[in-house]
Amino acid sequence: MLKPAAAPGQGPTPPSDRQVARRFAVLTSGFWRGATARTACFWTLSLAASVIVTVFVNVTVNRWNGWFFDALEKKDAQSALTAMAVFPVLAVIVAGVGVGILVTRETLQVHWRQWVTAKLADGWVGERRFYRLSLSGYEPANPEYRIADDVRWATEPLVDFAIGLLSALITIIMFIEILWEIGGGLTVPVGDGVIIIPAYLVLAAIVYAVVVSALITFVGRRLPGLAAARNEGEARLRFSLMRIRDHGEAIALARAEAGERRAVARTYDSLAQRWLAMIRQRGRLTWITNGSSALVPVVPLLLAAPKYLSGEMSLGGVVQVAAAFVAVQNAFNWVLDNFMRIAEWLAAARRVNELADALERLGAGQSDDRLAVLPSPDGCLRLAEVTLTDRDGRNLVADLDMVAPPGATLHVSGELGLGKAALIQAVAGLWPWGRGEIALPAASQVTIVPHTLHLTEGSLRAVLDTAQPLPTERLTDALRRYGLSSLAQRLDEHNDWDKALATGDRQRLALARAELEAPDVLLLDEATSALEVDAALDLIAELRAARPDAIMLLMGQSAGFTEAASHRLVMKRAGGVARMAGHDTEPKTHSPHLEERASARVSKDAPEDTGSSFETPLCGSSG
Secondary structure, three states, X not given: OOOOOOOOOOOOOOOOHHHHHHHHHHHHHHHHOHHHHHHHHHHHHHHHHHHHHHHHHHHHHHHHHHHHHHHHHHOOHHHHHHHHHHHHHHHHHHHHHHHHHHHHHHHHHHHHHXXXXXXXXXXXXXXXXXXXXXXXXXXXXXXXXXXXXXHHHHHHHHHHHHHHHHHHHHHHHHHHHHHHHHHOOEEEEEOOEEEEEOOHHHHHHHHHHHHHHHHHHHHOOOHHHHHHHHHHHHHHXXXXXXXXXXXXXXXHHOOOHHHHHHHHHHHHHHHHHXXXXXXXXXXXXXXXXXXXXXXXXXXXXXXXXXXXXXXXXOHHHHHHHHHHHHHHHHHHOHHHHOHHHHXXXXXXXXXXXXHHHHHHHHHHOOOOOOOEEEEEOOOOEEEEEEEEEOOOOOEEEEEEEEEEOOOOEEEEEEOOOOHHHHHHHHHOOOOOOEEEEEEEEOOOOEEEEOOOOOOOOEOHHHHHOOOOOOOHHHHHHHHHHOOOHHHHHHOXXXXXXXXXXXXXXXXXXXXXXXXXXXXXXXXXXXXXXOOOHHHHHHHHHHHHHHOOOOEEEEEXXXXXXXXXXXXXXXXXXXXXXEEEEEEEOOOOOOOHHHHHHHHHHHHHHOXXXXXXXXXXXXXXXXX
């Protein structure tokens, strides 16, 4: 299974099949250690025991064949009837051993796949790596497909391979002994003398297997690469179709279905070409495999015929050596019989390895020239000489300095362009490119309220629940205060909420969820764009009253942002780079708009004089 070397300028040479197998073993062998070791070892040993028992049962069946056919040849009715009476017992044992292999094999496969899937899924979802990986520039294609499907195709066949290999080794040992014992040597007359070929059936089995193995290995050497390309094409087609579903409304309104159809057609055309290349290669391989399958049952009969005709071998012996020859041949050709499956396994293992390597690289490959995220000594949010770049090093935001004290509501407006998303992600610890320092309150919880909240399909309770499950009363109260009282009785209703709720209601839900997360820093990204100004101000005031000491960054020109701000920062683009054009970041009380709404809320919910919840503490020197 040779791999062509990468052409100059096409990147590093891909790992060899041996390297892929070794890397996958290192990645997945943890299943047999740690918390899952007992389960893994129990089912592994049970499976091995079932395989060994199966081989011994097969040897017993082979010897039963010799007994029965010898009885028929001798017309020994008593012995033949005894053999027939014994056979149902053998059949029950064979069936029972088969059940044992099925149960132990599939249970081990399920547990192993579960462990590997959990390892990759935790690594992908944990610490928001699924998003950071997409930004990193070395995300492998379709990571979700690799976790959902490739893990299965990379673990399940390995268990089958282990069964086949163990069975093949024991079969070779046991059945070669039968070939040696019954076949013996072959005397071949040559001129006036004779040549004695010892254990000629054993030698014939080995030579036959070596010849066929060499042919199949040579013809099928390109299959692993073709299988990998085919799997990649399948993943791309699935992604193209999922994209149409996810963006169905926008595509329909823009009447862009023709372009999407052409894109899908191009993707499938590429996939079809990969399939056809694989079919042609498998066709060549089938010439050899099918020809060998036709010859294997006949070859031992031809080899045993001279000894049978000369009376040196009984009919039962012929049947035994024929069955033993086929068994040994199948054992020797185990790799060949599974060549296609091994090729597909290597392709799946390669894809799983690529995802695991990318996740490890994400954690270990941090550049020294990157943003430093530090704890703030005085609880303020500080950006000191922050410059954000894209992955190619082009500046998006340059030389940004700002300070936001606890309780501040900072409105960042102006011409941010692509720098807005970068700035939000940098404060949240997601943007990897740039330089400077970002100081956040120690152990702070940073929550981003996006323009449109992604709602997972399921219940509203699942949408609203944070890291710590919250009581129903807390959830219904939040829905009521953010203008979603009608949803309070639908917490456990399963629905596609992305489609069931209008954009404005989804933004209200996003703000309610942000409050429930109890954040210390809130980043609102056009989070009230679908609301009227008064409604937006009421919701921001509600959020501020719930988190009076939280630092809020209002990004963009959404309704109510200007009126709600206590601090302002204006950005202006020059040459595609956003820079500070004006600022008002001196500590002060909140805007009159929020104070008026906060006072109304306090007077409604808590009539006693509680004092202002909106005093903004002062920061120390910004340095």
